[in-house]
Amino acid sequence: MHFEVTGINKKFGKKEILSGISFNMNQGEIVALMGESGCGKSTLLRIIAGFENSDAGSVELNGKEIHRLVPHKRKVGMFFQDYALFPHMTVFENIAYGISSSEKLSTKVAELVEMCELEGLENVYPHQISGGQKQRVALARALAPDPEILLLDEPFSNIDAILRENLRLELKRMLKGRNLSVIIVSHDIEDALVLANKAIILHKGGIVQEGSIRELYKKPKNAFVAQFVGEVNILEGMFNEQGFNFDDRLISCVCTSQCSDGNKLSVRPENIELIPSEKSSDSFQIKQIIFKRSYCVIEVESKQSRIFAHVPNKHDWKEGDYCQIAINEYHILH
Amino acid sequence: MQMNKYLWLLIPLVLCLLILSPILFLISEVKWTQSSLIGNVLGSELSLNTFLLMGGTALFAILFAVPTAFIQAYYSFKGKQMFSWLMLLPLSIPAYIVAYTYKGMLGPFGTIHAMFGFYVEVENIFFLSLFMASVLYPYLFIMLRNSLRYNTFSLIEAAQSLGSSKVSALKRIILPLSIPAIISGLVLIMMEVLNNFGAVSYFGIPTFTTEIIRLWSPMNSESAINISMVLLLVVCTIYLIEYLLVKGKSYATSQGVDTEKQLVPLTGWKNAFAVLVHVCPILIGFILPFVQLTSWASHYYMDVFNPEFLQLILNTFKLALMAIVFCLFSGLVFSLSIRFFPKVWLKFISKSATIGYALPGVVIAIGILGPLSFVKTWVPDIFKYLIYFLAFAYVVRFQAVSFNALRSSLQKIPLNLHEASRSLARPFWRSLWDIELKLLKPALLSASLLIFVDVSKELPLTMMFQSFNFETLAIRSYMLMQTDGAVYQSAVPSVIIVLIGLLPLILIHFLTKDK
Known part of the structure; x- marks a missing residue:
């Protein structure tokens, strides 16, 4: 299976929603389409599914142009944000709906019911089951016609935070065995972290970066990607031979010419090292400490911008303590 | 789909012009x-x-x-x-x-x-x-x-x-x-x-x-x-x-x-x-x-129940059935067009087509019979088909009942149910049948019931089309009231009309009770 999207453009009225979107994916790949609300990711998904027409570009599946095909002929499955379960049909009827062969119907539904752990719920209606069960029915239904590619539109947006983590793992388990190509639309980076091999970041209608999540986290192309995939401190100051001059104080950072051009330093909070010190001209005072179970978030006072560091709990920091900041060159984001 | 799209836009426009x-x-x-x-x-x-x-x-x-x-x-x-x-x-x-x-x-x-x-x-x-x-x-x-x-x-x-x-x-x-x-x-x-x-x-x-x-x-x-x-x-x-x-x-x-x-x-x-x-x-x-x-x-x-009276009931049902079919058809066309093509002008013409509910029946009757009397010059037999024009008059008058019921129900059916059906390899018309029409069943039934009651009670509009030996329960009830010596007999069709009128109220009672 090879899937390719080339040069997709879409405008609503005069507003450009998508511009020159191109990417491709292979069998078994799980791609997360990420971006802020309104960046066009759901529109792109609807164009792939055939519910929306693009102004330009093409969508190809196994070398065959499916762009002008009506939705029901595309072999593209869709999992809807609010599940879109048919309220007048039972769980069994919902799952069976997309199966065309009447001979295989019962076996197929039974297999999906087992896979999605829905045994005993076959004859109940969607309003009688829980949110998690609805999600599993929606997935079973989307998988039933054996789509070539499955689209998941914000699969966890209707679930509360505590359940979400478990359901991500459950979904991963269900998708894993099927070697299916999947596109997940989400604005939550956690979805991509748990489920996807590859992420595509959309911003203002265009793709800003694509690659593995690790790559996006470690080497973001710009400040938007850096901030989207995780927390980041962006400090304005000046590099010199001893380190980075910020807020009239020195941050210890040995830096080669590669990172010393420019007057900005971007670093993830977990890569900031705090060294206990006495009050001095280069020391920073700890403003507040937030306990986060396995680590602490420490906010360091500064006149310019807020600096956050994630530090292990083993050091017993107190608010009002003084420290110096050190950053390894390797962790500076370019 | 492209041809379908034009039909979905053209048919409501033609219907609206016809109704107006x-x-x-x-x-x-x-x-x-x-x-x-x-x-x-x-x-x-x-x-x-x-x-x-x-x-x-x-x-x-x-x-x-x-x-x-x-x-x-x-x-x-x-x-x-x-x-x-x-x-x-x-x-x-x-x-x-x-x-x-x-x-x-x-x-x-x-x-x-x-x-x-x-x-x-x-x-x-x-x-x-x-x-x-x-x-x-x-x-x-x-x-x-x-x-x-x-x-x-x-x-x-x-x-x-x-x-x-x-x-x-x-x-x-x-x-x-x-x-x-x-x-x-x-x-x-x-x-x-x-x-x-x-x-x-x-x-x-x-x-x-x-x-x-x-x-x-x-x-x-x-x-x-x-x-x-x-x-x-x-x-x-x-x-x-x-x-x-x-x-x-x-x-x-x-x-x-x-x-x-x-x-x-x-x-x-x-x-x-x-x-x-x-x-x-x-x-x-x-x-x-x-x-x-x-x-x-x-x-x-005993004085009133005879084959002729049964014919009256049959006439009323026949008329109501025609009105229901036409009203539901046009109500479905308008509300489904808006659902799939939510354009402002489409919403405007659909709403305009419901104006008849606000107009007195006689005004609508004159609006239909007036042109017919002109047409009669060329088609002398046109008044033989008056019953169909009466059914059309009911559509003009009661279009709002069917449109409002169907539109409000359709608004409660998320569009992504239809899209889910399409993504599960079902064509447009099959999805329309499986999803929209099946989920609209209660709204279709209640709209039919309301139109049935309205048609059974309707008097002025029906009176205007009446001079052709075609009576309904309402007309008979009114005629008997006006006839010396038969005044109390009018109570028989009247009671039937009231009982018909009670049907939607009983339905509402049971629906709210279920809730």
Whole structure:
């Protein structure tokens, strides 16, 4: 299976929603389409599914142009944000709906019911089951016609935070065995972290970066990607031979010419090292400490911008303590 | 799909033009140079009678509906739930039947005369207003009660916390908030009065409607068209006044309707008073006339039940069935077009096509019969097919019933259910059948029921198309009222009409009970 999207453009009225979107994916790949609300990711998904027409570009599946095909002929499955379960049909009827062969119907539904752990719920209606069960029915239904590619539109947006983590793992388990190509639309980076091999970041209608999540986290192309995939401190100051001059104080950072051009330093909070010190001209005072179970978030006072560091709990920091900041060159984001 | 798209856009446009054609015809017939004619009609006895009747009915309706709606919204008392439903029962009795029943009860040689030796002269505007209000007040009651439910106690409590007494809070906060509902309810009632033919004609009070029917003839339609135009003008003026009074005052409050816990419980004489306030309108608007009608019908049903009477019922069903099929078809076309192609102009034409519900039946009838009398010159047999034109007239008049029911139900069916079906390899038409039409079943049934009731009760419009040996229950009921020696026999078709009218109320009762 090879899937390719080339040069997709879409405008609503005069507003450009998508511009020159191109990417491709292979069998078994799980791609997360990420971006802020309104960046066009759901529109792109609807164009792939055939519910929306693009102004330009093409969508190809196994070398065959499916762009002008009506939705029901595309072999593209869709999992809807609010599940879109048919309220007048039972769980069994919902799952069976997309199966065309009447001979295989019962076996197929039974297999999906087992896979999605829905045994005993076959004859109940969607309003009688829980949110998690609805999600599993929606997935079973989307998988039933054996789509070539499955689209998941914000699969966890209707679930509360505590359940979400478990359901991500459950979904991963269900998708894993099927070697299916999947596109997940989400604005939550956690979805991509748990489920996807590859992420595509959309911003203002265009793709800003694509690659593995690790790559996006470690080497973001710009400040938007850096901030989207995780927390980041962006400090304005000046590099010199001893380190980075910020807020009239020195941050210890040995830096080669590669990172010393420019007057900005971007670093993830977990890569900031705090060294206990006495009050001095280069020391920073700890403003507040937030306990986060396995680590602490420490906010360091500064006149310019807020600096956050994630530090292990083993050091017993107190608010009002003084420290110096050190950053390894390797962790500076370019 | 591309061809489908054009069909989805073209068919509603054609349908809208067809449905609006009677009104467009009337507008085209206006002789703008004869503006004195409007003045003459407006200054005549017809206008005076019509306006007095509208005003009187509105006043009595306020008397029946406002106190009951306030009690329902703010107090709890024994039997409240039951009364909330019973208050709607008078809707099942058409105004001409209630007028006829009361004349038979209170008038000379009537029931009261026979029992107590005196009678009341009821054939005047005062009593007719009272009788009409007794069956029309539910419109105001429903609108006001629903509006008060949303203006919850928190507003009264907020006013009290700011130093107002409860009475002052009701006067300064709740009453102004309820004005749009009161005005809209009264406008509905006045439209029904304007549309009425049977009651005014039975009481011998000439109004616009009686005059249009009296003057109408296919050979000379000009006078009837002129009065229809004035009637149309009055309707437009009323809507304009409503718009100006209600404009910007339909405040939406974010509070919920869960006010049951805050209701003030009534006990002792206060409870009895609340019950009495509810019993009076129900007694006048339903119990007394229905008991009287059933009593007459039980004496005379043998004289009326014959094959000819069964034919009447069959005619009524046939007409209603035609109206239901056409109305549901056009309602589906409009509401589904908007669903799949939510364009502003499509919403506008769909809404425009429902305007007939606000127009008196006679105006619609003239709008259809007028052009037919022109066409007759070329197609002499055209009046043989009048029943189909009558069904079309019902579509013009009751299009709103089907469109509103289907549109509001479709809005509750998420579009992604259809998309889910498409993504599961089902074509468009199959998805439409599996999802929209199956989920619309309750709305289709209730719209059919409402149209059926409306068609069974409808009198003025049907009267205008009547001269062709095709009677309905309503026509027979009215004809028997007018026939000396057969007055009480009219109770038989009347009771059947009332029983048909009760069907949607019973349905509502069971639906709310299930909830």
